[in-house]
Amino acid sequence: MSTRIAKPAARMRKQPRQARSIATVEAIIEAGAHVLSELGWAGFSTNKVAEAAGVSIGSLYQYFPDKLALVEAIRRRHFDHVLSVIREASAEEKPLRQFARELVRGMIGAHSIHPTLHQVLLDEAPGDRGSRAAHASFQARYLEHYTAAVAQYRKRRKDTETMARVLSSAIEGVIHNAARRNMLEAPELQKQLVELISAYLSGQGVRA
Amino acid sequence: MSTRIAKPAARMRKQPRQARSIATVEAIIEAGAHVLSELGWAGFSTNKVAEAAGVSIGSLYQYFPDKLALVEAIRRRHFDHVLSVIREASAEEKPLRQFARELVRGMIGAHSIHPTLHQVLLDEAPGDRGSRAAHASFQARYLEHYTAAVAQYRKRRKDTETMARVLSSAIEGVIHNAARRNMLEAPELQKQLVELISAYLSGQGVRA
């Protein structure tokens, strides 16, 4: 759906021009995400990715100058996706519970294809070469959306940013854990996650 | 403090008898935890561990038959520690807020030495060879304590176990994330985490 947007020239060795090569590049990125999620950064090798993509190594290096460029492409795609999910959930003003439900549904959707990709991208995969800026900017925008949501449902001005961090990392923790047990689709889990978010943002916090 | 208990014969090649060798083994495990936490499973090599421990490779292999036995020793030690923390926090009956505070303090303490060890142990390090049982048993007891705590503060019988899972993974998520930013000690974070736990367990849940 959102894959419609043409890649604005990531760090590539050659731009794919024909439909064939576009499909190849897409297959490589997709396979890369799969390998990364399944085997982790330790098991992420260019040869493996090429094989998983049903493509020869040579083809991979025709478009990606090196391993890092490939990870960056994967990272970019995934982060764009996640970002759009949060953006949508916190778009218009809606009741807290509805926001929570949409957020949970969206986040789970974003993780159900490559369950542990997100964590691997954040924890294991190196963020060096030039992607520093992109990475930081993602984190910033990510937190930004959460902060806005927190501010909307929580009157108290203090600690808004900390709350956003706590909220986002809690959600990620739950989803990551559920992904490991193949429990992402369990409805009672989704319900409880919604509950957690609502309860925290409702915040009948009593005394400090 | 709790290191007093003699190791009940983990999978070792030779039992250390003299004080010297006991210290060596301890240094190896400690260095192993450090390397694992710092470099992840990908960077965890026996040579690196030996060097970090200030000990020769030969000494390492004198006591640990292979790499996996070493990880298992590390895992065992860390899990025992974490388990004791939860046990203590949920020991006697105490008000919800106090329980939350103690739990948070304990969990943060357990993570502040080797911030990402827990996650690496859970996600990256292989759990094969014979440790399957030990691993599962840890998870079980881990969840058990959380379930008991949830049951204590939440009247509703339904979903108790799911709630325990959600709670534990949320807490881990927050702590893991904070560890990555060196924010484990930040008091406002601890406060918010306590808030999250209390709010969720208070559960002014409204309609489903």
Added chain:
DNA sequence: GAGAATATGAACAGGATACTCACATTCATT
């Protein structure tokens, strides 16, 4: 059918890894 785009995969060079072993050092015991 010409030339460009695309795809192939065997081969290479380099590095890292887990683990051994023959030997040196230090301990406990008499």
Added chain:
DNA sequence: AATGAATGTGAGTATCCTGTTCATATTCTC
């Protein structure tokens, strides 16, 4: 002080993998 056991050493081995290239083959566009 002496002896054997416990402990420590680290250069070396054998193996496996990795990222990457390149000469060649196939397929597309016009």
